[in-house]
Amino acid sequence: MARPRFKVPHVFVLLTGVILFCSLLTYVVPSGRYDREKRIVEGRERTLLVPGTFQLVPKHFSLRGILLGEESPGRATPVSLHGFLTAVPRGMEAAADIIFFIFMVGGVFGILQRTGVIAATLQRLLDRMGHSGPLLTVALMAVMAVGGSTLGMGEEFIPLVPVFLLVAQRLGYDRVYGMALVLLAADTGFAASTTNPFTVSVAQGIAEVKLHSGMGLRVIFLACALALSIGYLLRYGARIRRDPSASVLHGEEDAGPAPVAEPVLYRPRHTVIILSCAAIFGFILFATQHYDWWMSDMGGGFFLMGIVAVAVAQLPLADAARAFVKGMEEMVVAALVVGFARGIAVVLSEGLIIDTIVHAAATLLLQVPRHVAVLGMLAYESGLNLFIPSGSGQAAVSMPLMAPLSDILGVTRQTAVFAFTCGDGFSNMIIPTSGILMAMLSLAHIPYGRWLRFMMPLFWHLMLLSAIFLTVAVFLPYR
Secondary structure, eight states, X not given: OOOOOOOOOXXXXXXXXXXXXXXXXXXXSOEEEOOEEEEEETTEEEXXXXXXXXXXXXXXXXXXXXXXXXXXXXXXXXXXXHHHHTHHHHHHHHTHHHHHHHHHHHHHHHHHHHHTHHHHHHHHHHHHHTTOHHHHHHHHHHHHHHHHHHHOOOGGGGGGHHHHHHHHHHHTOOHXXXXXXXXXXXXXXXXXXXXXXXXXXXXXXXXXXOTTOSHHHHHHHHHHHHHHHXXXXXXXXXXXXXXXXXXXXXXXXXXXXXOOOOOOOOOHHHHHHHHHHHHHHHHHHHHHHHSOOOHHHHHHHHHHHHHHHHHHHTOOHHHHHHHHHHHHHTTHHHHHHHHHHHHHHHHHHHTTOHHHHHHHHHHHHTTSOHHHHHHHHHHHHHHHHHHOOOHHHHHHHHHHHHHHHHHHHTOOHHHHHHHHHHHHHHHTTTOTTOHHHHHHHHHHTOOHHHHHHHHHHHHHHHHHHHHHHHHHHHHTTOO
């Protein structure tokens, strides 16, 4: 009798289990905290840890504290039953800006779908490049990787998943290939940051390294990492086209895109919509760099895209409203996943154990040679991302410690920043606490376990590539 295979639970069940596990950790992991100070980094006020100020905080246990939570001056209270049950709502409150941004972009994409511009443009693209799936793959991934590397784009790509699932379907690939076109490219670029304002810029500012310095090695690393990712995906695509049973989704119920519809005729108004939306999107990206725009501002820019598309296509307002609502409905799971994932950080902070984890890792790195310590930094940043799946948030927690630690180890601060960007970026491809990853998986109807089966070999190759570049950076030295 064959043993039943383990099946990874639904994303909400998985994340709730992680929240429960982290809540229980607050009872056994010693609580502690660093002093914090506010500093302006890259034009934003950020709260940073103060190195050398870590102190253990005694825990307070009581029946009331276990059930409902109970504050005790000068003591840490482990996460209560009430704290666990409210972690998800509080996570949604903390991630409200991202959640509503996803809803807004989803609604706008619903309008664009209704105008026919997406289907018509996709058909035109496939007519011109569809004879060469590899060429189209390289072009699409290169564009998105550059967006991730230079502008830190990630959430913006979530609504594109259904579009790229359709691209993969028409090219004869599976849903994993379609999602990888988006996520693999964006995360590779995000990890191989050049001017990413959410990771490398913040980390360099905190480490007091000249902004956008060390660009040469970063560009070479981006090219190597992207080539590795594209090559891996192309080999996977070639394998499943020869033998569809080689797909990691083989045996899964097909929940991919709907059957291919009749081609939509490309019309002049589609060109106007594309150019208008491209101009608005370009201004959004410009404004995030120069006017300090954030999620609500970007959401307003996308809303303007929808208004322009409705006007150019002369879409009846009732139809536009229905399309907007339908687009938002398709983003419900993707948006709520972000809130569930944020709930993990909520319980770790409430139990005062995140600083303990950071302190323990920093102490361990002091015990090994510098060429080993820099690889430890890479592993540390990758692991820390499981608990703080936010680039700028992780930089604010880890870099105030990693920067002075690198001085002690004889490693340049630029190298410490490089270890942070690689560890933070590549681990986003596999960690279940990444809201973007889990949102895209839910949209693509890909089980998390099947995605890991596809992703893990490439993840280890990318980590090996990072380790090689970090070792080179130690002996250059990289400044």
